[in-house]
Amino acid sequence: MNKQPIGFIDSGVGGLTVFKEALKQLPHENMIFLGDQARLPYGPRPAAQVVDFTWQMVNFLLKKDIKLLVIACNTATAAALDIVKSQLPIPVVGVILPGSRAALKVTKNKHLGVIATEGTVRSDAYARTIHQKDAAVKVTSLAAPKFVPVVESNEYRSPIAKRIVMETLAPLKHAGLDTLILGCTHYPLLRPLIQNVMGDDITLIDPGSETVSEVSTLLDYFDIANDDVTEPKMREFYTTGSPEMFEQIAQDWLQLDQLNAQRAEIEDLPVTYQQTPVSTVVVATKNAGKAREFAAMFAKDGITVKSLLDFPELESVAETGTTFEENARLKADGYARQLELPVLADDSGLQVDALGGQPGVFSARYAGDGHNDAANNAKLLSELSEVPAEARTANFHTTLVFAKPNHPEQDLVVDGDVLGRIVGIPRGDNGFGYDPFFEVEGTDQTLAEMTADEKNAVSHRGNAMRQLEQLWRDWYSNHAL
Numbered sequence: 001m002n003k004q005p006i007g008f009i010d011s012g013v014g015g016l017t018v019f020k021e022a023l024k025q026l027p028h029e030n031m032i033f034l035g036d037q038a039r040l041p042y043g044p045r046p047a048a049q050v051v052d053f054t055w056q057m058v059n060f061l062l063k064k065d066i067k068l069l070v071i072a073c074n075t076a077t078a079a080a081l082d083i084v085k086s087q088l089p090i091p092v093v094g095v096i097l098p099g100s101r102a103a104l105k106v107t108k109n110k111h112l113g114v115i116a117t118e119g120t121v122r123s124d125a126y127a128r129t130i131h132q133k134d135a136a137v138k139v140t141s142l143a144a145p146k147f148v149p150v151v152e153s154n155e156y157r158s159p160i161a162k163r164i165v166m167e168t169l170a171p172l173k174h175a176g177l178d179t180l181i182l183g184c185t186h187y188p189l190l191r192p193l194i195q196n197v198m199g200d201d202i203t204l205i206d207p208g209s210e211t212v213s214e215v216s217t218l219l220d221y222f223d224i225a226n227d228d229v230t231e232p233k234m235r236e237f238y239t240t241g242s243p244e245m246f247e248q249i250a251q252d253w254l255q256l257d258q259l260n261a262q263r264a265e266i267e268d269l270p271v272t273y274q275q276t277p278v279s280t281v282v283v284a285t286k287n288a289g290k291a292r293e294f295a296a297m298f299a300k301d302g303i304t305v306k307s308l309l310d311f312p313e314l315e316s317v318a319e320t321g322t323t324f325e326e327n328a329r330l331k332a333d334g335y336a337r338q339l340e341l342p343v344l345a346d347d348s349g350l351q352v353d354a355l356g357g358q359p360g361v362f363s364a365r366y367a368g369d370g371h372n373d374a375a376n377n378a379k380l381l382s383e384l385s386e387v388p389a390e391a392r393t394a395n396f397h398t399t400l401v402f403a404k405p406n407h408p409e410q411d412l413v414v415d416g417d418v419l420g421r422i423v424g425i426p427r428g429d430n431g432f433g434y435d436p437f438f439e440v441e442g443t444d445q446t447l448a449e450m451t452a453d454e455k456n457a458v459s460h461r462g463n464a465m466r467q468l469e470q471l472w473r474d475w476y477s478n479h480a481l
Ligand SMILES: O=c1nc[nH]c2c1ncn2[C@H]1C[C@H](O)[C@@H](COP(=O)(O)OP(=O)(O)OP(=O)(O)O)O1
Pocket: 284, 285, 286, 287, 290, 319, 346, 347, 348, 349, 350, 363, 364, 365, 376, 396, 431, 432, 433, 434, 435, 447, 459, 461
């Protein structure tokens, strides 16, 4: 289950035809739509510029934490799908492949027509996609540049629209095709007029519904659908142009009760992939001492740490494993699932050589359940009472596991250790747990005599974190998967 929204982008209102399908097929999903009406139409623009504009739209939606992107615009799909798909960590769906697939399913005489913007026709994206599937299919493409302005000016039911559709489609009427792809998401709004001109024998393909079917498949495949059927869903609309104009068309087309469009400023956004910086990391620990150490280590990167103390309503995960890694995985996976967020867990403990590695994974419960540091330390001392100072060698170990919700196979796992020995009389007031008894090898200080920074510089947790630092951002940026 994943409540993050699905993002839709288009040059204008055309993508709403895809959005409308999504409302029908995926009613439980939260959704955000962005139309770049200020810079419409995209059709006549050079492909490189369409790619830049697309990145700006994508970056706007990434800030809203979308889990999947739909490029509900054929021109942008033709120009930018491959590059956007290859760089984004979330699934990306365009409209050309689903539209082509749908058309291939219905054609009988293997002669398809495509009407689209100049940009899409110039890219030859439909013909290429179709021929990859079936080289024997004939594809006749026609640019219909006048359609988009008619729709965007809310004239799509007017006599002007009728005349433009008739004139534009004249060359296709007797071309011999039996199926016509509406290769621009604006065109379904002209569907009755197009059908009328082409005649009832021609099947019109609106790639929107096929596109949404593909979205639905991907949500299941990546296990990121929103199964929550109770809450009201997010329906946010943004336009770079006039919100009033957008609302008129959207209201009319989508028939939503209350529809508010907001203006989006995207012109200054970067034209390359901008990773959204991580601002908060959840560490699945109830141990305030650990939480403090993680907070200090992440603070250097400007990241705030939340611990389980911030989420008291969660169900406790039992540490039933026999190794540090097992327990760290149990905690990370268990809390990530409940929080639907990536979660970092630490399972750590003291291993004393003279005690055969005890207390080890049982360090927290050494003195029995209801564990408390004083009782654990007292037990440690009594167990070691017969052991001479030079034989009291020990190490602290930690295994850190970073987990994504419902994807235990992608867990990121690192370890860290620090060597030392157990002293007979506790020293120092800093740190927590067994720190006052653990003298670090090569120093004359216990961990409790060190400042937080000094401890992190040598500790098992600090050592593990230094490894994690190399890995976690890349891993984390794929978290919607
Ligand atoms: O740097 C350390 N300095 C002193 N003692 C330490 C340290 N690191 C772990 N320890 C001890 C505390 C606890 O007795 C056990 C960990 O048990 P462990 O289950 O991983 O943690 P925990 O139950 O205290 O909190 P939680 O499971 O919620 O993260 O080892």
